[in-house]
Amino acid sequence: MIKITFPDNSVREFQEGSTALDIAKSISNSLANEVIAASINDELWDATRPIMSDAKIRLHKWEENEGKHAFWHSSAHLMAEALEFLYPGMKFGIGPAIENGFYYDVDPGKDKVITEADLVKVEQKMIELARLKNKYIRKDISKKDALDYFGKKGDEYKLELISELQDGTITLYTQGNFVDLCRGPHLPDSGYIKAIKLLSIAGAYWRGNEKNKQLTRIYGITFPKQKMLDEYLVMIEQAKLRDHRKIGKELELFTFSEKVGQGLPLWLPRGAQLRERLENFLRKVQKDNGYQQVITPHIGQKELYVTSGHYAKYGKDSFQPIHTPVEGEEFLLKPMNCPHHCEIYKCKPRSYKDLPLRLAEFGTVYRYEQSGELHGLTRVRGFTQDDAHLFCRPDQIKEEFIKVIDIILYIFKILDFKEYTAQISLRDPNNKEKYIGTDENWEKAEKAIIEVTKERNMNTIVEIGEAAFYGPKLDFMVKDAIGRRWQLGTIQVDYNLPERFELEYIGEDDKRHRPVMIHRAPFGSLERFVAVLIEHTAGKFPLWLTPDQAVILPISEKFHEYAEKIFKFLNNCDIRTLVDFRNEKIGKKIRDNELKRIPYLLIVGEKEVETGTIAVRKQGEGDKGSMTLEKFAEFIDFEIKKQLAL
Numbered sequence: 308m309i310k311i312t313f314p315d316n317s318v319r320e321f322q323e324g325s326t327a328l329d330i331a332k333s334i335s336n337s338l339a340n341e342v343i344a345a346s347i348n349d350e351l352w353d354a355t356r357p358i359m360s361d362a363k364i365r366l367h368k369w370e371e372n373e374g375k376h377a378f379w380h381s382s383a384h385l386m387a388e389a390l391e392f393l394y395p396g397m398k399f400g401i402g403p404a405i406e407n408g409f410y411y412d413v414d415p416g417k418d419k420v421i422t423e424a425d426l427v428k429v430e431q432k433m434i435e436l437a438r439l440k441n442k443y444i445r446k447d448i449s450k451k452d453a454l455d456y457f458g459k460k461g462d463e464y465k466l467e468l469i470s471e472l473q474d475g476t477i478t479l480y481t482q483g484n485f486v487d488l489c490r491g492p493h494l495p496d497s498g499y500i501k502a503i504k505l506l507s508i509a510g511a512y513w514r515g516n517e518k519n520k521q522l523t524r525i526y527g528i529t530f531p532k533q534k535m536l537d538e539y540l541v542m543i544e545q546a547k548l549r550d551h552r553k554i555g556k557e558l559e560l561f562t563f564s565e566k567v568g569q570g571l572p573l574w575l576p577r578g579a580q581l582r583e584r585l586e587n588f589l590r591k592v593q594k595d596n597g598y599q600q601v602i603t604p605h606i607g608q609k610e611l612y613v614t615s616g617h618y619a620k621y622g623k624d625s626f627q628p629i630h631t632p633v634e635g636e637e638f639l640l641k642p643m644n645c646p647h648h649c650e651i652y653k654c655k656p657r658s659y660k661d662l663p664l665r666l667a668e669f670g671t672v673y674r675y676e677q678s679g680e681l682h683g684l685t686r687v688r689g690f691t692q693d694d695a696h697l698f699c700r701p702d703q704i705k706e707e708f709i710k711v712i713d714i715i716l717y718i719f720k721i722l723d724f725k726e727y728t729a730q731i732s733l734r735d736p737n738n739k740e741k742y743i744g745t746d747e748n749w750e751k752a753e754k755a756i757i758e759v760t761k762e763r764n765m766n767t768i769v770e771i772g773e774a775a776f777y778g779p780k781l782d783f784m785v786k787d788a789i790g791r792r793w794q795l796g797t798i799q800v801d802y803n804l805p806e807r808f809e810l811e812y813i814g815e816d817d818k819r820h821r822p823v824m825i826h827r828a829p830f831g832s833l834e835r836f837v838a839v840l841i842e843h844t845a846g847k848f849p850l851w852l853t854p855d856q857a858v859i860l861p862i863s864e865k866f867h868e869y870a871e872k873i874f875k876f877l878n879n880c881d882i883r884t885l886v887d888f889r890n891e892k893i894g895k896k897i898r899d900n901e902l903k904r905i906p907y908l909l910i911v912g913e914k915e916v917e918t919g920t921i922a923v924r925k926q927g928e929g930d931k932g933s934m935t936l937e938k939f940a941e942f943i944d945f946e947i948k949k950q951l952a953l
């Protein structure tokens with residue numbers, strides 16, 4: 308018998324050689340039907356692989372990343388099987404699972420091409436093969452035998468991969484007539500794959516090196532249910548329409564310039580103002596919560612980041628040091644604001660009565676990202692964090708944490724992110740030497756985080772062993788309007804930097820103590836947050852945030868003077884207003900301005916001039932009747948206060 312330890316630390320005995328599927332079945336058949344793969348002692352395994360000794364187990368379903376990964380990875384094998392059937396002699400590079408689906412890099416052979424038009428045929432073959440419910444069979448193989456097999460097959464790509472592997476670590480997987488070099492894990496059989504869509508074809512250099520041959524990369528996605536695929540396809544259509552790069556351009560919020568450099572966003576006036584409103588919004592919330600704003604430079608001496616440990620993390624692979632005419636003087640672009648804030652903490656002696664000290668900064672940081680990784684505002688090389696560092700006594704962690712959570716939840720509520728999950732990352736209790744800080748402090752902080760999330764009734768998942776080496780953390784993922792998940796804010800406890808910077812406070816006992824640091828950024832970065840917000844709202848920002856709140860549409864030139872008068876009035880009321888003076892029909896003016904996503908259209912003609920009113924139309928809702936200017940201004944004020952829950 309072997310002892311199997313479950314995630315809740317309960318232990319049960321099973322026959323030696325039991326599989327994760329057997330174990331799932333012993334719990335319930337419905338669970339067994341859902342299990343796709345497993346983690347055995349934190350290593351990903353096939354659900355059908357016999358377990359021969361005592362082990363820790365986690366079962367993975369489709370809903371989990373590990374489950375999707377095995378599912379999509381198995382689908383790449385299935386696609387390769389279909390391709391090999393349809394294009395005998397095709398050679399295969401690598402076929403990994405990716406964030407959404409999978410791809411396989413293939414070499415169709417000399418003078419042969421695969422185009423998007425061929426994909427339907429491949430999809431159909433895949434469906435046919437999936438229905439055969441072929442098992443994915445794992446086999447250990449010696450390096451020599453592996454080289455023999457792919458040598459005979461004539462697949463030079465696999466031969467190259469095998470030549471770099473160590474004998475004794477090589478496994479092959481077979482499903483149906485297809486054999487692949489792979490570590491796994493895979494689905495129990497291909498029948499799990501019910502819905503298939505091959506999405507696109509691109510060129511990709513073998514091993515990402517442009518000196519190598521260009522292979523054909525085929526992207527696809529699969530699901531355990533047809534309905535899931537249908538929903539996914541609708542979602543990607545919607546996502547295209549909501550692409551923040553497209554809307555950002557239409558609304559003139561930001562741009563990029565090759566001359567300035569890749570991944571360095573330029574905020575245009577309307578975008579800069581929008582960002583400023585977000586900053587002011589958070590600034591006020593933070594001020595109300597006892598934060599103090601600081602400002603620090605964009606660079607710092609290399610030594611600063613050697614002390615903080617960031618040089619070891621970001622130094623070599625990031626922007627290179629800046630040298631001055633003075634010999635030996637080296638500065639780095641700041642990759643993090645924390646070291647600067649630690650030095651602010653140190654600028655004078657601190658007493659227990661001074662804590663918590665909450666230092667906030669909209670601090671711009673720079674990190675080198677490969678050009679292929681850059682994407683609009685979501686992956687950039689320079690970005691501004693809504694950063695703050697809370698220096699507190701260990702006994703204050705819980706209270707500080709709850710305040711930060713409340714700020715984050717308030718932001719989600721105001722910006723209409725209705726669904727979120729929070730991931731609590733704890734240390735691995737069996738691997739304590741990996742982490743810095745005392746047991747007592749860790750236990751206190753972890754307990755505080757768990758309690759606080761319970762008190763706030765939060766939707767959480769707990770990940771053991773996912774904590775940073777310097778402390779436990781809580782990360783927030785929001786679900787946007789079309790169901791995509793985005794990682795946003797984070798709260799992290801840190802025992803490391805106070806140690807490295809030798810931060811101290813004088814306690815009630817007159818002795819020196821180390822404070823604990825909490826890093827937190829509710830938006831994450833303003834760039835990323837604005838991108839998520841654009842995609843979430845499809846560019847229809849809430850009234851308080853949107854670049855233009857109203858546009859005045861005079862029916863004809865005769866009413867331009869009246870329009871000017873209204874414009875002045877609304878401007879005085881701080882309502883961001885435009886006037887459409889174009890010589891166009893009113894119908895066209897309405898349509899054009901609705902496309903600009905302006906919330907209120909104010910139409911003025913004969914009747915409005917006579918009665919001193921405006922005819923109000925709301926974007927997406929139509930006619931709201933006529934109002935006096937005072938009434939409209941009051942109404943806008945009321946709407947904004949309602950949105951901001953003031």
Ligand SMILES: [Zn+2]
Nearest residue numbers: 380489490491
């Ligand atoms: Zn595989």
Ligand SMILES: [Zn+2]
Nearest residue numbers: 643644645826
């Ligand atoms: Zn920090």
